[in-house]
Amino acid sequence: MITFRHVTKRYGRRTAVDDLTVDVRPGRVTGFLGPNGAGKSTTMRILLGLDRPTSGEALVGGVRYAALRWPLREVGAVLDARSAHPGRTARAHLTALARSNRLPAARVDAVLDRVGLTAVAGTRAGKFSLGMSQRLGIAAALLGDPGVLVFDEPVNGLDPEGVRWVRELARSLAAEGRTVLLSSHLMSEAQLTADHLLVLGRGRLLADAPLADLVASHGSLEDAYLALTSGSVEYGATR
Numbered sequence: 349m350i351t352f353r354h355v356t357k358r359y360g361r362r363t364a365v366d367d368l369t370v371d372v373r374p375g376r377v378t379g380f381l382g383p384n385g386a387g388k389s390t391t392m393r394i395l396l397g398l399d400r401p402t403s404g405e406a407l408v409g410g411v412r413y414a415a416l417r418w419p420l421r422e423v424g425a426v427l428d429a430r431s432a433h434p435g436r437t438a439r440a441h442l443t444a445l446a447r448s449n450r451l452p453a454a455r456v457d458a459v460l461d462r463v464g465l466t467a468v469a470g471t472r473a474g475k476f477s478l479g480m481s482q483r484l485g486i487a488a489a490l491l492g493d494p495g496v497l498v499f500d501e502p503v504n505g506l507d508p509e510g511v512r513w514v515r516e517l518a519r520s521l522a523a524e525g526r527t528v529l530l531s532s533h534l535m536s537e538a539q540l541t542a543d544h545l546l547v548l549g550r551g552r553l554l555a556d557a558p559l560a561d562l563v564a565s566h567g568s569l570e571d572a573y574l575a576l577t578s579g580s581v582e583y584g585a586t587r
């Protein structure tokens with residue numbers, strides 16, 4: 349479970365996240381949607397302790413990220429597909445992470461297998477395609493077998509096979525009872541992947557609803573999204 353309580357983030361005069369209060373529940377894929385600049389990445393960064401809220405708090409299983417003793421065991425995240433050191437092999441990258449989080453070495457093989465990288469475990473991350481890098485990022489996120497997973501635009505730039513793989517993985521992680529929060533700009537993909545949607549516009553929560561309800565009320569997720577966000581598209585103006 350992820351909890352945001354009255355989270356506000358200001359950068360100077362700009363309010364990136366505006367009094368966000370919402371729970372992200374386990375056992376389903378929650379899609380996180382919103383126009384460019386809506387505040388999705390900022391929200392995820394605050395959750396992962398990479399940014400501080402101006403006010404309010406973000407909790408993973410009831411605890412602030414900074415207070416988690418072994419963060420990788422509680423929450424796995426992929427914010428940037430190419431985060432591994434290019435000179436390190438996939439196995440070395442994961443082994444170093446496992447060691448620093450006191451995770452058993454057997455987890456490295458388990459996650460390599462789960463993301464389908466066993467055969468290229470000895471290849472340097474710098475030689476990986478975007479799809480393989482994404483899989484390696486996901487392997488790192490899964491290393492601690494966390495109950496919460498956060499993926500920022502996980503299918504960006506992936507080929508159709510990669511897109512389907514991420515979708516099926518996200519769905520299987522949710523089916524295992526995990527909390528899965530996944531941001532996207534692709535309505536068609538969100539409609540295929542998510543059970544529940546959060547829509548953000550100008551830092552504010554515009555919708556917190558089951559996919560089925562949004563589709564039923566507007567005909568398609570795209571129509572629902574465009575109706576919800578029509579007043580929130582950023583054209584570079586200061587708010």
Ligand SMILES: Nc1ncnc2c1ncn2[C@@H]1O[C@H](COP(=O)(O)OP(=O)(O)OP(=O)(O)O)[C@@H](O)[C@H]1O
Pocket residue numbers: 359362363364382383384385386387388389390391
């Ligand atoms: N470090 C920063 N300094 C100043 N302003 C920032 C910073 N990070 C984000 N912002 C601003 O905060 C707002 C929210 O940005 P954010 O990246 O969270 O949106 P987003 O929904 O993830 O957008 P996108 O879909 O384009 O990735 C934007 O107006 C952005 O310019």
